[in-house]
Amino acid sequence: MRRKGMKRKLNESLTAYGFLLPNLLGLTVFVFVPMVYAFYVSLHDWNALSPKVFIGFENYKEMASDKEWWKSVNRTFIFTVIYVPLLFAGSLFFAVMLNSMKQRFVGVARTMFLLPFAITSVISAVIWMFLYDPRHGFINQFFDLLGLPKQQFLGSTDQALFAIIVVIFWINLGYNMMIFLASIKEIPLDYYEAAKIDGATGWKAFWNITFPLLRPTSIFILVVTTIGSFQVFDQIMVMTKGGPANSTMVSVLYIYKQGFEFLNMGYASALAVVLFLIIFVLSLAQLRLYTKKD
Amino acid sequence: MGKNKTILTVFIFACGLLIILPIFFLVFSSFRAPEDVFKLSLNLGNLTLDNFKAVLETNILRAIWNSLVVSVTVTVVAMLFHAMSGYALARLNFPGKKFVFGWMISTMMVPFTVIMIPLYMVTKNLGLANSYGGLIIPMIFNAYGIFLFRQFYQDFPKELEEAAYVEGLSIAGTFFRLVLPLSKPMIIPLTIGFFTANWNNYLWPLIINQKEELMVVQVALANIVGGGYETAWSIVLAAALLSAIPTFIVFFSMQKYLVDGIKMSGIK
Numbered sequence: 180m181r182r183k184g185m186k187r188k189l190n191e192s193l194t195a196y197g198f199l200l201p202n203l204l205g206l207t208v209f210v211f212v213p214m215v216y217a218f219y220v221s222l223h224d225w226n227a228l229s230p231k232v233f234i235g236f237e238n239y240k241e242m243a244s245d246k247e248w249w250k251s252v253n254r255t256f257i258f259t260v261i262y263v264p265l266l267f268a269g270s271l272f273f274a275v276m277l278n279s280m281k282q283r284f285v286g287v288a289r290t291m292f293l294l295p296f297a298i299t300s301v302i303s304a305v306i307w308m309f310l311y312d313p314r315h316g317f318i319n320q321f322f323d324l325l326g327l328p329k330q331q332f333l334g335s336t337d338q339a340l341f342a343i344i345v346v347i348f349w350i351n352l353g354y355n356m357m358i359f360l361a362s363i364k365e366i367p368l369d370y371y372e373a374a375k376i377d378g379a380t381g382w383k384a385f386w387n388i389t390f391p392l393l394r395p396t397s398i399f400i401l402v403v404t405t406i407g408s409f410q411v412f413d414q415i416m417v418m419t420k421g422g423p424a425n426s427t428m429v430s431v432l433y434i435y436k437q438g439f440e441f442l443n444m445g446y447a448s449a450l451a452v453v454l455f456l457i458i459f460v461l462s463l464a465q466l467r468l469y470t471k472k473d
Numbered sequence: 474m475g476k477n478k479t480i481l482t483v484f485i486f487a488c489g490l491l492i493i494l495p496i497f498f499l500v501f502s503s504f505r506a507p508e509d510v511f512k513l514s515l516n517l518g519n520l521t522l523d524n525f526k527a528v529l530e531t532n533i534l535r536a537i538w539n540s541l542v543v544s545v546t547v548t549v550v551a552m553l554f555h556a557m558s559g560y561a562l563a564r565l566n567f568p569g570k571k572f573v574f575g576w577m578i579s580t581m582m583v584p585f586t587v588i589m590i591p592l593y594m595v596t597k598n599l600g601l602a603n604s605y606g607g608l609i610i611p612m613i614f615n616a617y618g619i620f621l622f623r624q625f626y627q628d629f630p631k632e633l634e635e636a637a638y639v640e641g642l643s644i645a646g647t648f649f650r651l652v653l654p655l656s657k658p659m660i661i662p663l664t665i666g667f668f669t670a671n672w673n674n675y676l677w678p679l680i681i682n683q684k685e686e687l688m689v690v691q692v693a694l695a696n697i698v699g700g701g702y703e704t705a706w707s708i709v710l711a712a713a714l715l716s717a718i719p720t721f722i723v724f725f726s727m728q729k730y731l732v733d734g735i736k737m738s739g740i741k
Binding site (some may be wrong): 188190191192194195196197198199200201202203205206208209210211212213214216217220229240275276277279280281284287288289290291292293294295296297298299300301302304305306307308309310312315316317320349350353357406409410412413416417420431434435438439444448451452454455458459462 | 478479481482484485486488489490492493495496498499502510511513539554555557558560561562565566567568570572577580582583584585586587588589590591593594595596599610611614616619627643644645648669673675676679680691692694696698699702704706709710713716717720721723724728731732
């Protein structure tokens, strides 16, 4: 009997390792090794064609005085500071609205809000380039109708970044709204009944019940959205390529250009390592928020 | 109260219409003659299919096919691998389990953009650049899928497996014959997620493939819109609409599950 148990245990372990093997291999080769390799390459001068030359932390030193890089980091932060609160407030607002609308129509409303999420990448960029067209685009036609001057949008150094934020907001609003809505539905209705007796309805009920109970979801959305906003690439690459005059050159795009256009693989890797540290510290800080009170 | 609800519902629908307006313009203008794409008239008489005929002359159809091959393969293989791993981590006992799980989850911390350069080098050194393999294989491995399958199997009823063991079925047999077919509630939303994400993937194919005949749809679309000349909007829009069809089909046919999937990803 005992022997049989041992055999079964061994069998179970072997099966488990067998089941895990493809992912262990894949994650090692395609995530773990590249991560370590990124740091290794960042210590070299390397243009992808000639052999790597070890230069220690020279790339990091060079980075310190690379004004364009820090400008791109700054731009990424500006993007994040505008986009994250906008998306957070927008999706929470519409989740609350959808929760209190006539429930018969919720399905249709949900579909409308979620639809852009089916076309997250180049397709959405194409649609908005068409709408933003400075000469004939529908948005400028609409401005014309209101007697407003035509705008350059993606062609303007002042407006381009914001025009891109609008697109990313448009894509992600419905998805995040759905996450909030699902969490709102989990809140027991008794809480609101009890609050009603104390005279708390509407805004008061929202601030005292809904918002505090959505805390885990809120943090989840904040962290995911912040990480996402540091990685925005597709739309910018398609719509402006970082222009005009570098006004939409965010960090990821700068790394891409250094790596794949100028072939400064070593330097680009050093930039990527620093970007990783920035994202890592930011997510940790946000997660600290999460564990602080609970 | 009832009146407020009506106003609210109307307000939400107005916002919803505003959100789908860009997609409406996409559909509408892609059926217009080149000189009319920017005309906002409700005259349905001069709609034309010429733009779509012109698109067929470009490489877009080939690119759509490539995207289908890549997205479907990644999704199918990923579902199998991640379900297996998730099951092992949730249900089987083996030495080093905690370590393996922690290690896998830690790879979720690494954003793709941070490893894109070394990932390109690794994939190239494996001889996978400019091939379906290079487009497909690195995109399969994703700890997020493993994590969600593990969550799912932790709540999975135990009785079934116990009965199977009594019947003399092996652990692997139990998983493939009994557990996997009952995993649809997790497989469907993840399938939608993986398919859509890979269909919309632009950065990785842009980096790893330079071959014209393996170009995926997002890259092909980006090329015709930024081709250096005045954009031929009628053709670009028709191409964009065609490219959106697969994800729209998935989206509409499986919306119920999509919502379930979002709930899972958000709450857990």
